[in-house]
Amino acid sequence: MGNTFGHLFRITTWGESHGGGVGVVIDGCPPRIELDESDVQPDLDRRRPGQSSIVTPRKESDTVQILSGTFEGRTLGTPIAMWVKNEDQRSEAYSEMATKFRPSHADYTYQAKYGIRAWPGGGRTSARETIGRVAAGAVARKLLRLRWGVQILACVTQVQDIATTIDPDTFTSAATESNIVRCPDAAVAERMIARIEQRRTEGDSVGGIVLGVARNVPVGWGDPVFDRLEADLAKAMLSLPASKGFDIGSGFAGISLTGREHNDAIRNADGRVRTVTNRSGGIQGGISNGETIHFRVAFKPVATVMHEQDTVDIEGNNTVLKGRGRHDPCVLPRAVPMVEAMTALVLVDHALRHEAQCGGDQRPTRAN
Amino acid sequence: MGNTFGHLFRITTWGESHGGGVGVVIDGCPPRIELDESDVQPDLDRRRPGQSSIVTPRKESDTVQILSGTFEGRTLGTPIAMWVKNEDQRSEAYSEMATKFRPSHADYTYQAKYGIRAWPGGGRTSARETIGRVAAGAVARKLLRLRWGVQILACVTQVQDIATTIDPDTFTSAATESNIVRCPDAAVAERMIARIEQRRTEGDSVGGIVLGVARNVPVGWGDPVFDRLEADLAKAMLSLPASKGFDIGSGFAGISLTGREHNDAIRNADGRVRTVTNRSGGIQGGISNGETIHFRVAFKPVATVMHEQDTVDIEGNNTVLKGRGRHDPCVLPRAVPMVEAMTALVLVDHALRHEAQCGGDQRPTRAN
């Protein structure tokens, strides 16, 4: 269980690091959307290993194949199955993992829960698992853009202690993609890249923060009380490997303010109800208010480091383990498309939910 | 939609601030658990208004009644319906809310989404909605304690900029309950109380941080990849009114460390696999590792303040609105039982899910 996400635009991912591949089935995609592999591959390319000098040098093309759910280039309304074959599989690099638990990885917990684990490459705990999410997210993004004009972006705003402030309303995807760390602030990006390269040289690793953004989201998406939009976003983000925190709008920083200081005043702006500030992060009471949705996701430093660390083996004996093989010194650049994908999946699901409950004849044409 | 939480221990809450009351139905509770109202009322009493000088002075006894699902003091395995009547209803205090949207409340988004809203007392957006959660959470907590020995606690660690550090492994419920702000650090609690009273006097409000903790959770709960334990906790916490952020273990603060510094070394401790530090927060790869689960929840300052603020009315005209009536200057003390309840609901659901997939004949007796 636990491998399905969404209620109406529902994805189920599958696959281990080694084996037949990784994939996803999307159920509930509306029909007649133009779709082929070229809609999906670019996001997978932004996620894949080997794309730059600051990510793992593993060589995997991660070429996606759509196996079902489309006909003559358009979606059928039936399940869309997508598959990426596994390629660069060097099990020998992982042989020590068969008997020793990597610290701060999920080796021990998988072994304890299931009594078995696919140790080569981390099996299901490998970041390869996110391929299915990113592929499905690409479909969700296209649908959101085509039907509602929603724009989804993410970028890196912090690497270890190197941080910058990015305006959620204005940064561009072009700026984000203009450097390999995916931080739209070029000057800070350079420092981030240098830091990542330094840590890699030291056999160490770093974490950081990704900013997630959705612009032009219509008013009214989100289902209180449990399926608030921010609650589903929080779940989506905390389901990503290595993520440790989420906050929306003013988030943890907003605590220092009083209510008077923190509240978003409301004004009529050219006939549209707008907030003057956006400390709510585009969501009030679990429902989008038409402002830009923005939130932060904290990613811990990568757990695999090239130094001996204390651990136990599968028999429970104390031992040491040193990272080997090809690993990311920092997950952030590759996390950007993951954050975008999960954001898109949450939003498209709520778009369809809103259509179901409040659409049709019931569609409100104005606030009252 | 959106009013059901959980997969196997599934709760559905209902009710508005004004009207017949608020309640919850629990479906999936195991049979033969001793249960009556006295198991539930204490947590509701910790949540209810009027309990101290720093919360809203509204007078509601919030007396729970179990309508179904028990027989001769034990659960039947059938749905448990619980109901709390609404009492202290002064609609007139809210009459201005009928036509004006309160800033940073959900008035506008509800109106825009549904084209209608129950404005007296905030309707479904009222914190009264959490009564159903707290009642169901009390049942979940009892079950967790009886069957698995799990202990769930929460406490306030920060009010505006007044913060303290609490050890998740050792603080006691008694210390938390020894003061009205529910911070186990008595000295800091005094300062927090003073600050809240000051803000109330100013007609203003504050937010803060609640620490959530679960001790003695067995190894193996949680369902990767989407239903990771931390992902479901994040959703649960962000579904609470006024919450703006969640992090687990080292969380946002962990970003400053490198991987070498951050990793939790693993050791055999008297035959049990333990981590030396607990930056993972008791969860690795989405599955509990047997260490104490600890996380933080950020709550924004209460949106209702006793000052005029810019807003629009339901016709879209600019206007001002000033808070009236009886409100909490700080939601934190009453949020503590809410955080505990949602934590319990997440854990009990995963306990049963684990039982289903990995229990029975398949129960692993040791790590391998």
Next chain:
Amino acid sequence: MGNTFGHLFRITTWGESHGGGVGVVIDGCPPRIELDESDVQPDLDRRRPGQSSIVTPRKESDTVQILSGTFEGRTLGTPIAMWVKNEDQRSEAYSEMATKFRPSHADYTYQAKYGIRAWPGGGRTSARETIGRVAAGAVARKLLRLRWGVQILACVTQVQDIATTIDPDTFTSAATESNIVRCPDAAVAERMIARIEQRRTEGDSVGGIVLGVARNVPVGWGDPVFDRLEADLAKAMLSLPASKGFDIGSGFAGISLTGREHNDAIRNADGRVRTVTNRSGGIQGGISNGETIHFRVAFKPVATVMHEQDTVDIEGNNTVLKGRGRHDPCVLPRAVPMVEAMTALVLVDHALRHEAQCGGDQRPTRAN
């Protein structure tokens, strides 16, 4: 688990025969539908005991109260909680049930599954459980009628071996309600009533068949492959107490025909695609085709008879048990509103699902 039905228009029922009452929570109802108790009570009155000489003489008014989800007479889009108090509770009539299992009732299976059961009145296995369904179904029917012009009816077509043929396209609710057995064929109805009264006099009971019908259902409702419209109808009907079978369109009788004889030819009828015959029962491949949906539900003879029958007690000893108290000699007349309610719940759920996936900008305006 198992007390929730539906995906988008989702109902959760609760309650035992004795105790605080029975009820239902509807989640996902569209907002701004006019709704008060008068929309729900008539169907409950058709379901309640004591309504005629051929049903149980128990005296229960089954008065419904809407506790939440409406405001000023319209739905809010929030959960609608409805409650019917238990009244005529004579536990003493059931005392033998505390220790003996009634044959062909669920006493033994509940006891074995849960290790406990609410024996007074049958607890959760009582037909009182269906009150929540009928109440929710009344809301669903109103919504179907208002928004899509769908008409839902049911009637009795067979009591033991006394059968009639009713045309699904033309029989009226008035004809059905014109006699106490709810068979629109008045002559046959008289014979049915006589048979039921005879069996009651003998201390015996009978079963029969209910015809369920939905007219004017739009083309396109239903979600292959698992959530075919007929599959969800089958589940809905087999979830009713005492039901033993379901077939749709030509059903079991269609087996005697060959494909050439059985197929529904398709014709353009005044610009609308119609089938000449309707052996498909209004559904092809799991999706409504615009013809009248019609199906049959078999109900077994009532298990409680006023004669000694072999059984065992809770200790496993062989014994005998004789029915006591006030029971229906035939469940059929009261099953009619139950079948209607479940039909409405299935259809409204699929209406909203269709709106979600195929509505909005994607709505097809013609077949291609």
Next chain:
Amino acid sequence: MGNTFGHLFRITTWGESHGGGVGVVIDGCPPRIELDESDVQPDLDRRRPGQSSIVTPRKESDTVQILSGTFEGRTLGTPIAMWVKNEDQRSEAYSEMATKFRPSHADYTYQAKYGIRAWPGGGRTSARETIGRVAAGAVARKLLRLRWGVQILACVTQVQDIATTIDPDTFTSAATESNIVRCPDAAVAERMIARIEQRRTEGDSVGGIVLGVARNVPVGWGDPVFDRLEADLAKAMLSLPASKGFDIGSGFAGISLTGREHNDAIRNADGRVRTVTNRSGGIQGGISNGETIHFRVAFKPVATVMHEQDTVDIEGNNTVLKGRGRHDPCVLPRAVPMVEAMTALVLVDHALRHEAQCGGDQRPTRAN
């Protein structure tokens, strides 16, 4: 939506008749079950075309490949993805289907619902869709057999008007598989085969009845009130292509009896609570009672016949269409493994649900 089945042992199927193939993802399978392709292929072989002279002569090997979820021959507890490539694709045989709706097929309803359809081979409406179900069902059957000793069988009991009576408690799989129509009554099987061959020669088709059976099911599976075991079986069976009816135990035939005649007396049989007769079909009140579960499924005659039939084209013009290509004259023999698969999927899901709610420390050791 609608392509996922099950709550805890959850399958999602995908694939059209033509395209990349068909497949299934199983989520929730317990870990450490021995599993490879050889556990699945035999059931697919019983389902595949070309297996005998009375089914379609299409040549497809339907070779299954397990892509994920196993390691060294055992299940991991992670999603099990299985895939069967499409092979014998002759789109030209179907070209007329591009513009004309086949009577009593789902061409028109798919086109009307989705505004698009994959016409070659029927796309998603093809019986190839059931490959994923049968593959997943094979895993479910193995698990049921290994862990609970449950035995699942099905057989053909009627073809058009040629019927036999089969004892659910005693017929063998060997007898069923001893002839190509899968009827354990050899003499009747010969007549059935002759009838099917006759109808095929006439360019016509026939339907019939499959008996589904589950033996040795433990007492206590099933979740009232909506997820009764018979309700989920009914849904499962009505979700199969061409199925039109379902009844359990005495079913439609039981209506002729009175309650006294129909009730299953209960006796202590060597310390076990048993029913003397089994008109309940192994389920009482939605919960298994330990007797053999038996039910019937009606399948209509195959819709494709080799004669001109009235229909309309995609522009709405009246026209005629004559079946071409290679089709089954009778779906029954190939439906047997489908019925077994769906039965297994329902039972294993309820087995795990029962484990979750009533297992563990709460497991009842005897009836009281």
